[in-house]
Amino acid sequence: MAITPRISVQEQDFDTAAEIERISDGRKDIGAVVTFSGKCRDEQGTLVALELEHYPGMAEAEIGRIAAEAAERWELLGLTVIHRYGKIPVGENIVLVVAASKSRAASFEAANFLMDYLKSRAPFWKKEHRVDGQDGGWVEAKQSDEDALAVWQKQS
Template sequence: MTSAVVPVVRIQAQDFDVAAEIARLTQGRADIGAVVSFSGLCRDEQGTLSALELEHYPGMAEAEIARIAAEAVERWPLQGLTAIHRHGKIAPGENIVLVVTASAHRHAAFEAANFLMDYLKSRAPFWKKEHRADGSEGGWVEAKEADDEAAGRWKSSD
């Protein structure tokens, strides 16, 4: 299926406004029946984190996320897609990532959002380093096997 939808992909240091991004995607649109949004936050389950530092390779990260966003637009009937990923030092409780998908029907919006988030969690070219509240560095965060397994379900069988 060929689509005229052009995904919006941004990698930025500054925070984003979830409601504003949804409004930007849906304003003046009567063909959208479902919007699914996922916002990922920096968490600190043990109370020891001062920040999570996200690094990326400028240009490559945008291109890779744009490629997978374009694949989502080809796989599902979407009216819009936005993917925003932050970089730099992000404190616990702050936004890290936003995926918004819009479609005529909820199934496509949910599936496309899940597809994109599984990719972002497992294969997007970002590196994460923990900075602890006591001033020490916790080192680089390894990818989780569960994230790789979740992304594996989307492989095409061609």
């Protein structure tokens, strides 16, 4: 029986250690907990923040749909996906995936699958805020993200 993933789209930051504890508290059947925490990065010294926008309800539903697919594809004992929105300064958390299972393979694969999806298909729009005050524009999905997602689609 597949688990019910915990999905949160929120403005406030999250505590990775608290989320690991929440998913594994008192569970003796969990042998692996894999986490991925994505942060707002500045690759070229030009970015001060990313602003993420979404349609409330739609983002949660779509992330929930793909998380449920992950729970069906792999034998997970717990799954949490948290995605932030709003203006997120460089260095702060944007996304967290926590996948728990009996063994590491299922947790790693599920987390990787979810991140490939979130990077290219999650319904968020990202706008750059630049150090020089100029409009950085909206960020498009990278071809490498699309290619990574395509691998999972071939496997389904």
